[in-house]
Amino acid sequence: MNFTETNQVYTAMESVLGEDGTEDSGLNTISVTSDHVRQFHAALGAFRRQLVESEVADEWAAFLRSIKRWFHLYLTTPVEGQSLLPWCPRIDGLGRLKQSSQPYTRQLFDDLNTKFQSLLQIEQHPFLDQILDALPEGIDPDNEQTSLYRLGVVVEGRRVCQHVSKWFDTFDIGVPVHVVTPSDLKKENHFDQLILMGSPRWFTLAGSMHVLNSPRANQLTFMGFEPFFTAPTADNFYFFNGSPHLFTGATTQGLLKAPACRSYTICTNDEDEESNKEDTEPISASEIDDIIPTIDSSKVFSSFEQSDPNDDEVEVTASCHFGRLSANAGVFLNTEASIYRILLRQSSGAKLICNEIEKTPVTALSPGDIVMFSTHGAGDMTASIANSLLGDLAPVLREKQSAWKMKVQSRFYLFGTHHELRKSGVLSASETNFNNWLRPHTIMPKNKTEFLKLLLLTGYSEDEAADTITAMRRISAAHQSAGRKVAQMLRKSAKGTHLNQLEKNGMQVLHGELGTSAEMRAYYIEQIDHREYELPISKLNHPFELTDDLWLA
Known part of the structure; x- marks a missing residue:
């Protein structure tokens, strides 16, 4: 190998530096375009192919990769003619080449180094x-x-x-x-x-x-x-x-x-x-890649899409995007809904302080946003507020809520198994759902038509069943209003909160002034996969932990 083989690299560099390669024809007089980058990359590729059989092929491979990356960093900028500050970063392999025992390697290093150093001497960049x-x-460079x-x-x-x-x-x-x-x-x-x-x-x-x-x-x-x-x-x-x-x-x-x-x-x-x-x-x-690994959102979706055979067979679905949250959490975001986003307060220090909380469409969210998700542990408070909204009717309606559960429970044993209920038209009947229906905080099954069939099968007349369903709907409406009030109280009391745990751990539980029974959780959005998925609404906007098997290798 002789020194003339470097001419391909020099030619590409001179297209940037100027015909004579001197500092007088620097970047201040031309515009750097992607054509220069292509030319330089092509020259490096040809140059590397010539070195494959050489004695220092491994050293040159590392050196040329680094030079290519550095040149890419230097030239490829979105604003044409406005390159990065031309300081040369650490280049892997450069030191080994300089100390090589091969005379032509040392000479080639000196020649290339001289060319690249000329890039560092450009005036008025x-x-x-x-x-x-x-x-x-008001800052005048000529002012003392x-x-x-x-x-x-x-x-x-x-x-x-x-x-x-x-x-x-x-x-x-x-x-x-x-x-x-x-x-x-x-x-x-x-x-x-x-x-x-x-x-x-x-x-x-x-x-x-x-x-x-x-x-x-x-x-x-x-x-x-x-x-x-x-x-x-x-x-x-x-x-x-x-x-x-x-x-x-x-x-x-x-x-x-x-x-x-x-x-x-x-x-x-x-x-x-x-x-x-x-x-x-x-x-x-x-x-x-080592800073933010990648989540296989399709794998996450598959794990969610596998519905529990014991769950209700029919549930309303909605379009969603997968979002990766901080603190190793994920969430499927309902694209047809809005969630609450935290706006930060400007402070004299570097502390994160919640200034405002605004409702933001999911489609308007972006990585870096701080978002809040639904309340946890507020059941007793919600029920208490719901009762106050129902007023004098609360005792009567709650009694009807307890009555249908007791009657369904006693009648269930007559059928023996939930399979008989399914044959009779209550398609969502299962041991799991049956236990869920009888929980104290459950108001009624999700499917209203099947709820009517369930009441009729357990001995209610049509009028009694209709009256019970109407009563449960009133309780449900009161609970929804109460839930919104609890969330509103939490958001209001969260304003001015120092988000120290969010900054440190990526997640913060916000209790505000309501005590530990009710909470909302704040996360950073790290990534959003804009592929469209379809999931039951009950599974949307609820953060969950990301397990190891969901990460891409």
Whole structure:
């Protein structure tokens, strides 16, 4: 192998750098398009094929994969001509190539490194204009008072921190720039503007936690792909180079989870976004698999679709979407209904505080939303409120409720088994349903027609049966109204609650001022599968635990 084999790579790079490959023909004079990316990818592919039989094929394979990923990160942005800050991340295999005993390998490394370093010397990159545009009004780079303005840039790793510091020193933007690592935020805990730079794969879990817990900035700016940081406090958010198709459920969950800010600015370009999606390899999907695994929603649906043979045979169904919730929970969301969503209050700290609770159509929900689900353990309270709504009729109606259960129970033993009841037209009769009907809190069976047949079979006349059904419907209506009142009381008392457990564990039980007998549960929405499913209404909008067998391998 000789050095001329690198010409294919050089040709692709020169199409970006300029004919002579010098810094004078930098990105500030041309627009980077997906054509450049295709050309570079094609060159790398051809180059790799030539190296398959070489002595250092494994080293080159790792090196070229890293170079390709870095070049993809550098070039493919939704806004044409506005690339990411050209600082070179850690490249796997680079060190091994540099120390290789093969002379041509060392020479090729030096040549390629020189070419890539030229990318780092571009003057007046559009990124600088974005930073200047993000500075608030009244900050004049020529004003001496600007030296008091604290602009922080967060990157992962000391070596990257040093590199970016030198880059900002080279291109003076007129504002002092403090380049820090996430761990530095424990000491440097206030900035007038804080920029989080890069992709989550360049931030370790520990580093991410420092970013989550520390920033106190008047303005927070994300400049990079897939920020998944949660709970920063800022007056304004700016998202540069963000593309919706790059924001998966994992990233949007954190991105939209808890920021207490007044405004968002998201800069995208749909046309470029589509071209990037078709012409380049995505860099984010496999990288975040270990952050947010994937749920096989069809497998979840199958487990729900298998109805209990003891349940009522006929039940109203509705269209639904599967949603993955925080705290390892899932839910099938009724697309024809609305659920309650928590809006956060802006606070001086990074605490999550429930500000408002609004009813939101399921179709309008998105990953990152905080949602509340139905009350638990409020049966006694609901019954008490229902009785107050029924007034003087409550004792009479409750007596009729107890009477039909006692009569059905005594008559059931005459039939011997529920099979005889089924033969007589009560198709939902089963041992399980029979026990459910006789529970104290049950008002009547779901199927009204079968309830009438059941009453007639147990000795009620038609008039008595009709009167009993009317009475049970009045009780049922009162319970529905009471349930809404309990939920309303819970929502009202939940306002102003600190959502510490939600932030820590992904789920919080909200009791409010009603005590421990009644509760609602708050979760984050992490992912929504928009495939249409059909399930009984009774199984919708009720969170359940996700078991291990439901995860994709």
